[in-house]
Amino acid sequence: MALDPARGDGHDPADSDIPESTLAIERSAIRRVTAEQVDISRSAVAVATFDRGTIRQSDAGMVVGRSVAVDEVRVGVLISPVVRGEVHTLLDMRSAVAIGFGMVLGKLFVSAVRALARKLLP
Secondary structure: OOOOOOOEEEOHHOOOOOOOOOOEEEEOOOEEEEEEEEEEEOOOEEEEEEEEEEEEEEEEEEEEEEEEEEEEEEEEEEEEEEEEEEEEEEEEHHHHHHHHHHHHHHHHHHHHHHHHHHOOOO
């Protein structure tokens, strides 16, 4: 459930015709943020989900967005096709694809070695 700052209550904007919100967060610790546009500055966020967002000098556990602009940000998991700026991640989309590709190649290599061993050893 996302809070709608325009209403000021716990109303879920997905349940009505109220347009998505634009959030500006500064010097806060937030568990979850969901909005169309987000501007986060000097904050700690566990999970941030948005279409377009700017994050400055912050830490985040997970960021999911269509377009992310960052400046001096540390993120655990970053999922976004468009990322601009300086960001340090543990896992992003490129590294996840590389890890997955490496796992598939490794599995194929192990299968080939097993098949070869079966043919050579009676």
